[in-house]
Structure formats: C-alpha cells, structure tokens
Amino acid sequence: MSARPGAAAPAATAHGESDESAEEVSAADGDDEALEPAERVKPKLVSPAMVAAAESFINLPMGSERYATVGGKRYVFVLEQHYHPPGYVGGPTGYHKGVTMYELR
Numbered sequence: 001m002s003a004r005p006g007a008a009a010p011a012a013t014a015h016g017e018s019d020e021s022a023e024e025v026s027a028a029d030g031d032d033e034a035l036e037p038a039e040r041v042k043p044k045l046v047s048p049a050m051v052a053a054a055e056s057f058i059n060l061p062m063g064s065e066r067y068a069t070v071g072g073k074r075y076v077f078v079l080e081q082h083y084h085p086p087g088y089v090g091g092p093t094g095y096h097k098g099v100t101m102y103e104l105r
Contacts, residue, residue: 038076038102046101053077054099062097067104074104 041050053068057077060066064079082098084091091098 038104041075041101041103047071050075050101054101057099058097076102076104078102 047070049070053070053075054077057064057066057079060079062079062081066077068075068077078100080098080100081095082100083095084093086093
C-alpha cells in the first residue's frame with residue numbers, strides 16, 4: 001500500500017537543509033486509516049522539524065511508510081533509494097537509502 005504518486009524523483013531527505021524554524025512533530029507507526037492523494041515535498045520547503053522526523057525513520061527497512069504530523073500538516077515518509085551526483089553538497093553522493101516526504105491532502 002502506498003500514497004506515492006507514480007515514480008518519484010529524489011525529494012526532501014533526512015540530510016536536507018533548511019533555514020525555517022523548528023516546528024511541532026508527532027508520529028504514528030503503521031498505516032494511516034485512509035490514504036489520501038499526496039504531493040512530494042520540495043527540498044527548498046523542508047524545515048528542521050521535517051528533517052528531524054525523516055531522520056527518526058531512516059533506520060527502517062526500504063519501502064517502509066510512516067505517517068506523521070509536522071507543523072500541523074500531515075505527511076507520509078517513505079524509505080526509498082535516492083541518488084545525488086558526485087560533488088553534491090548537503091548529503092551523501094551516489095545511490096543511498098533516503099526518506100522521501102509526501103504531503104497528504
């Protein structure tokens with residue numbers, strides 16, 4: 001079961017950067033009671049609270065999905081393979097495990 005729309009490009013990750021202030025985070029294990037359409041969160045919109053939530057899920061198995069509310073908005077966090085080209089600043093380069101965030105609507 002997945003809330004992902006089609007094939008996703010690398011997105012907000014546990015190693016992203018942001019200059020926004022900290023926000024409230026609450027997490028829920030397992031599946032949400034109802035899946036809703038989702039949109040991938042753009043890296044420039046990632047707050048420190050979102051990064052903290054993603055980091056809390058990074059050790060889960062690939063393909064895992066977790067739901068959390070960050071700053072009053074609902075998100076699904078999905079463990080997926082990510083890629084950053086050589087020379088990328090702000091995270092690992094090459095293929096690696098990452099957390100993609102989708103905002104639930």
